[in-house]
Amino acid sequence: MNLMLKLTTISLSLIALFLYSSTAIATPVSIKLQDNIAQGYGMINLFTPHNTSKTTGQLNGQTLQALREQHGGILAFVIDVNEAANGTEKAASQGVAIADATLIFNFPGNVVRCGKYTTSTASLLAISGQTTRVEYPTLIGATGSNLITPSTNSDLYGTDFSAIMRMKLDNEGCTQALPNLSTLTSAFLEIHFVDTNTRLGDPEAFYDFTNGPEDIALISTVDVPVVEQKQAGIAEAPLVIAKSQVTNSVTSWQYYPSDGSYYVVSYEDKYPVRGDYDFNDLVVGYRVGIGIVYNSTLQQNQVTSIVATGYMIARGSEYTHDWYLRIPVNTPVQGTVTKNLFVENSIAQVSGFPQTQTITGDINIQVLKNTKQLMAVTGQSFVNTLAAQPLVQGKKFSFALNLDTPILLSEIAAPPYDPYLHVNQTNYEIHLPGNRAQLATSANLASDTTFKDTNGFPYALLAPDDWHPPLEGTDLGLAYTKFIDYTATPNNSNETWYLSPTLEKIKTIGRTFWGW
Amino acid sequence: MKNSLMILTTCLVIGCGGGGSTGTSTATASSIAAPAPAPAPAPIPKTSALTDNKTPITTKFQQFETFVSQLPDKTAQFKDPKIYIKVYVTDGHSLYLGRYDPKTPLSLHLPNHIKSIKVDIFSATSTDPQLTEEIRL
Numbered sequence: 001m002n003l004m005l006k007l008t009t010i011s012l013s014l015i016a017l018f019l020y021s022s023t024a025i026a027t028p029v030s031i032k033l034q035d036n037i038a039q040g041y042g043m044i045n046l047f048t049p050h051n052t053s054k055t056t057g058q059l060n061g062q063t064l065q066a067l068r069e070q071h072g073g074i075l076a077f078v079i080d081v082n083e084a085a086n087g088t089e090k091a092a093s094q095g096v097a098i099a100d101a102t103l104i105f106n107f108p109g110n111v112v113r114c115g116k117y118t119t120s121t122a123s124l125l126a127i128s129g130q131t132t133r134v135e136y137p138t139l140i141g142a143t144g145s146n147l148i149t150p151s152t153n154s155d156l157y158g159t160d161f162s163a164i165m166r167m168k169l170d171n172e173g174c175t176q177a178l179p180n181l182s183t184l185t186s187a188f189l190e191i192h193f194v195d196t197n198t199r200l201g202d203p204e205a206f207y208d209f210t211n212g213p214e215d216i217a218l219i220s221t222v223d224v225p226v227v228e229q230k231q232a233g234i235a236e237a238p239l240v241i242a243k244s245q246v247t248n249s250v251t252s253w254q255y256y257p258s259d260g261s262y263y264v265v266s267y268e269d270k271y272p273v274r275g276d277y278d279f280n281d282l283v284v285g286y287r288v289g290i291g292i293v294y295n296s297t298l299q300q301n302q303v304t305s306i307v308a309t310g311y312m313i314a315r316g317s318e319y320t321h322d323w324y325l326r327i328p329v330n331t332p333v334q335g336t337v338t339k340n341l342f343v344e345n346s347i348a349q350v351s352g353f354p355q356t357q358t359i360t361g362d363i364n365i366q367v368l369k370n371t372k373q374l375m376a377v378t379g380q381s382f383v384n385t386l387a388a389q390p391l392v393q394g395k396k397f398s399f400a401l402n403l404d405t406p407i408l409l410s411e412i413a414a415p416p417y418d419p420y421l422h423v424n425q426t427n428y429e430i431h432l433p434g435n436r437a438q439l440a441t442s443a444n445l446a447s448d449t450t451f452k453d454t455n456g457f458p459y460a461l462l463a464p465d466d467w468h469p470p471l472e473g474t475d476l477g478l479a480y481t482k483f484i485d486y487t488a489t490p491n492n493s494n495e496t497w498y499l500s501p502t503l504e505k506i507k508t509i510g511r512t513f514w515g516w
Numbered sequence: 517m518k519n520s521l522m523i524l525t526t527c528l529v530i531g532c533g534g535g536g537s538t539g540t541s542t543a544t545a546s547s548i549a550a551p552a553p554a555p556a557p558a559p560i561p562k563t564s565a566l567t568d569n570k571t572p573i574t575t576k577f578q579q580f581e582t583f584v585s586q587l588p589d590k591t592a593q594f595k596d597p598k599i600y601i602k603v604y605v606t607d608g609h610s611l612y613l614g615r616y617d618p619k620t621p622l623s624l625h626l627p628n629h630i631k632s633i634k635v636d637i638f639s640a641t642s643t644d645p646q647l648t649e650e651i652r653l
Contacts, residue, residue, distance in 0.1 A: 124600060124640055131648075135640040201608030238613050239600065241640070252614025256625050257580065260609035277566040294615055301620060414582060415625040433577070456571035463579045464627035475565040484564045487571045495628040498579055 312394030
């Protein structure tokens with residue numbers, strides 16, 4: 001009897017242990033791993049969770065086997081892409097490409113390698129030293145995506161993990177039939193990113209790996225839909241070839257003036273009084289990207305998103321202003337814009353940013369509010385306009401507008417669009433010639449369509465980013481002596497007046513400095 | 517200082533005009549001996565300062581020019597129906613990157629000093645060509 005009782009007790013204990021184990025293995029959570037991918041290479045130990053992981057202790061073959069079964073025969077990883085450095089990469093969209101990835105399974109007396117993998121996106125890229133483009137799987141992400149997973153026990157909860165890589169474990173993907181992983185003695189993922197030819201600009205510059213490192217995690221099936229629904233960074237990435245699960249990639253990006261240069265707009269802010277023509281009361285650099293999808297039904301290009309990036313360059317005024325960028329459209333739009341404002345030379349945002357705003361009707365976005373406060377040097381009235389003043393870097397801004405419903409590309413006005421000032425002290429708006437005041441409370445609402453002074457010169461001037469602002473109080477025509485000839489008789493010899501400054505009359509502040 | 521210069525310039529111009537007019541009047545007045553003709557005043561050199569100049573209200577201040585470019589149709593050379601294009605300036609900066617559609621003209625807005633662009637046309641199929649062309653604007 002005692003023996004029977006003992007056997008029964010042991011049996012029940014084993015059953016309980018089995019059930020417990022089964023339950024534990026049946027619902028594995030996502031686990032961040034200790035090793036990461038640095039400078040484009042990683043040898044990731046799959047048995048070592050990150051020291052911040054909610055999963056404590058070593059992982060083992062049973063853990064991997066449970067995940068394999070949960071995913072229906074594959075292992076899936078998720079990567080926190082951290083590459084906001086080159087090309088059009090930014091916090092909201094950054095990427096890398098995979099050159100190769102191999103799982104190395106060490107069994108007692110046997111090693112199996114599996115090197116087949118898939119991602120949701122790909123791109124055509126030239127590797128370093130070459131110009132021929134080949135398709136590579138890509139990993140795209142965004143900083144601040146802040147995943148909310150179903151379980152707070154997941155290591156992905158509240159993180160920026162964004163790009164999933166699925167490793168095939170079938171006979172096709174592995175050097176031999178892969179046994180049950182429970183008996184593994186160790187397991188690794190070896191991964192190389194593509195060393196792209198960044199000299200070509202985008203898309204190569206976007207998908208490079210110069211920043212990093214990238215954290216990597218084993219992802220559970222529970223978290224896969226959360227990551228895939230987010231599609232972090234994909235909408236703003238260039239040359240995205242959607243492979244699966246991706247719905248909001250654009251087919252083309254058109255950049256104005258280009259993806260690596262800027263319009264520089266400068267203002268005389270005494271309007272309607274003629275100013276001193278130094279065109280440095282506020283100087284801002286900006287560029288615009290138009291995200292396009294091809295509507296095969298209409299057989300026309302449609303715009304789904306608009307992004308803009310720029311910098312404050314100089315401010316030579318006693319006044320303060322708000323700076324707007326209006327993208328005129330013939331069709332009213334609806335959408336959501338996310339505005340970012342970055343601390344100087346930093347990826348950190350100014351307090352209160354990012355900001356989200358609903359757009360209805362016109363695209364008229366207040367990008368900078370109170371320029372005097374945003375760009376200030378203690379004890380100085382002006383910034384980057386005085387000869388003896390050391391240069392300082394200004395704030396960076398960006399915005400991304402996603403339209404609820406795409407509109408035809410032809411419904412958007414031609415660049416450079418309408419970058420304008422509202423001068424707080426005078427309550428006047430200042431636009432490039434040919435535009436109208438926009439704000440209902442402005443003193444010159446609908447009263448001035450020329451924005452030129454009594455001499456015929458404008459209050460706002462647009463130049464390429466090779467242009468440097470004149471020194472404080474220096475007439476533009478003296479800083480750039482060909483300008484006046486250009487206005488009188490434009491020709492091949494003076495149309496590039498902005499490339500020939502009188503050096504002692506300008507504040508030399510190059511794009512590489514202000515466009516940090 | 518600039519205001520002073522402008523006033524000085526204005527006075528000189530008025531003075532010269534007035535002097536000439538007076539001289540003409542004087543020459544018709546026979547009772548007064550005609551003075552020796554004054555040497556023609558040197559023209560006041562205008563500076564290149566905007567303050568010293570006027571420009572017609574119709575003047576356009578365009579440091580950028582819009583180009584509507586019809587892309588060359590190279591689709592016949594590709595087997596892959598998905599063809600991509602990168603339009604860029606010589607420093608590699610993209611003007612357009614994505615789907616190749618030679619039927620739709622491409623609108624570019626370029627600084628006056630940019631006189632040519634380059635175009636790469638490519639696909640994901642390894643047997644397809646990868647074309648690079650330069651287009652003079």
